[in-house]
Amino acid sequence: MLPEFFFGYFACAILGLAMLTVTRKNLVHSVLWMLLLFLHIACLYLFLNAEFLAVIQVIVYAGAILVLFLFLVMLLNLREEHEARRFVKAWQGRLAVCILLLTVIVISVYKAAVQPTGGYSITFINEMGHTKVLGTVLFNQYVLPFLMTALVLFVPMVAAIVLAMKERKR
Amino acid sequence: MIPLSWYLMLGAGLFVIGMFTFLVRRNIIMMLISLELMLNAVNIMLIATSHYMQDMRGQILAFFVMAGAAAGVAIGLAILIAAFRNRESANMDEFDLLKG
């Protein structure tokens, strides 16, 4: 009963916070609701026995990405989103598409169940420590993708600096 | 034990919220935020599936998704700054000239 109750709370909170995030006119408020949303998602990861990912979720999403958003919102002084003419006015069509997508996904995953196929059971992970297990897999089987990630992070960094420096050269 | 499908449906809900926002809101920052929501929805699904399959690959993938999200946001926001310098606006619909 208790797990269901907690899951219910977190599911409702995540969906509600997501709605709050996307409906705010004030972008700073929106970003702060999103912060709360990410913290709830991190808690959800704890249920799934992924404590390292939960902490990384907070450090990366809350500590880096959202701060970047907040910086930009403040520096560009985008406090209120102003109204502007739109290319396509009708939003009903997009809503229909979204509802259709939701229906499709829900129908397809409604009965989803998987068999535990791997060797990483909860007891095993608890015994070894999630960080260690994840690190072992990451650095043994997925070294190349991990190194690629470094490249994936490096290129945008260079690109961001180039884009932001452009004005100064003139 | 919570069934896996609950997690998947939660992820689906979050994904659809993000997607709808991406389609409807025209503010670039809002669109980037909804992009993050969608990535998070995918991450929830990946980690949940990984947990129920007792396989670490899903979590590794989620790890990479986070790295990708960080990279995406960095480049997206840099483009926004460059665009904002030209148009003084963060509204997608106002970027309607080929010369920028």
Added chain:
Amino acid sequence: MKQRFPDFIKKILFVEILKGLALTFRTMLKPPVTRQYPKERRDPKPGFRGQHAFVRDAVTKREKCVACQKCAIVCPSRCISIRYTTDDSGARKLTKYEIDALRCIFCGYCESVCPVCAIVLTETYEYASYSRDGFLYDRERLLLNWDEFAARLKRDSYFNMFWRPAGCDVRRLPAGKREQQAIPAGRKPEAKSQKSEEENTENGRPSPSVGEGGRI
């Protein structure tokens, strides 16, 4: 290159920062220099320029001011205002003397220029007031200031070092200044007051004001 290399090593080893840290640590072990002001007071040194006062003359029991206007003219901040009347013999009679202590810059020119040593900047330094009027000193208030100061004076006698400006030949000073003697403090016996450390020995003529004692 030869010069830069030791600098580089110094930077890595934080030599300068460590020197600074050592200095503060040594200071910590030394006794503090704090004086707990309202509890421990320090007596001002002779020559301290504090609250304004009129010296009360021992004979006339009034101020000695002759309304010559010298102080008002020399005052850089123009904070002294004087009014006087002239009687038949041509003698001036002081009718109004006011000092705006808020404008005063405590330069001490007024006391060194005064030919009769009437105005004085006393050693009183605590005279806060709740109103601006409290800093507008008129004749009565200036005399009162003197009385208060004389009552508090801890030394045997009072002689202001600006009464005889430094570097001036005493013989060329006006008579009132030349003859000014140290004023004995009220509570002290009269006999002691004759020898004061500030007193100049060259013209030791007994002052007429000494007789009754400063405090009245």
Added chain:
Amino acid sequence: MELLVTIAKTVLYVAAVFGVTLLHVAYATYFERKVIGRMQGRIGPVEVGFRGLLQPFADMVKSLFKEDIIPAAADRTLFFLAPVIVVASVMTSLAVIPFFNNGAIANLNVGVLFIFAMASLAVYGIIVAGWSSNSKYSFFGSIRSAAQVISYEIAMGISLAGVFLMAGSVNLNDIVLAQREQPLGMFAVLQIVGFVVFVISAFAETNRTPFDLPEAETELVAGYLTEYSGFRYALFFLAEYISMYIMAALIALCYLGGWALPGFVTRALPFLEQVPGIIWFLIKVYAFMFFYFWVRATLPRYRFDQLMAIGWKILIPVSVVNIVITAFVKRWLM
């Protein structure tokens, strides 16, 4: 029933930890004022109580009863929320610090990372405080602080990675236990480079002199705190001192051997085993707190560009090289 007892025990322990920490924080201010006072030839607080020992409480009462000013153009909700975010996030980090063997409220396997996560949440409180007060000084202060904290967090994390490599764990308890057989019983000897980088970053991370640019009173009135007064200001103050304690505790645990004594000492003098570990821990923490105050009394403030240059051009490369060397030595030479 058993569950209730466990919950009650946990709640009591949490309350005890928080209460004792708050008391320590109160006296850290007293300690700081005394130490800095003596270093500047002054005597520090002496008036309230015996030798000024009640001064922290006088300060507390004063700030509680001061007028609570809210700027007219402030975003009220966020203005109220900002100090709460900061205090909550730094207080949460207290939960994973082991004061003695297994003495943490929550012995997480990702203890250090948890502290980093909470530190990154505290940045929000600062940014929100600066933004919501709608004042230029606050805003500058908060942007500076956020930039500073984020960039120094990187150097800090990378320099700690050397410790993780040496200890083979991110659990604070395991890190302490791994140090017992190190030279002098601490990682600070072999990880001296990481230690220095971490200490410098700790100063920047807690916004203390010489890196107290967010509150640089000569340029920005009081940085992001400018518009805050009374109780809310006190909350920020509290958060700053708790985060100083957390940094001091992290240094004590990760570099100075925590609550444990070096193996050679306990072998030579076995009776020292009887002394509770929390005493060694507190000695190390207070030694570092003293160092905080000592540096504050000594060094002037850096310029902001110097601060950023130190962080990005010196500390981060140095700590990266440190990890590489540590990993190399650990893998092939030990």
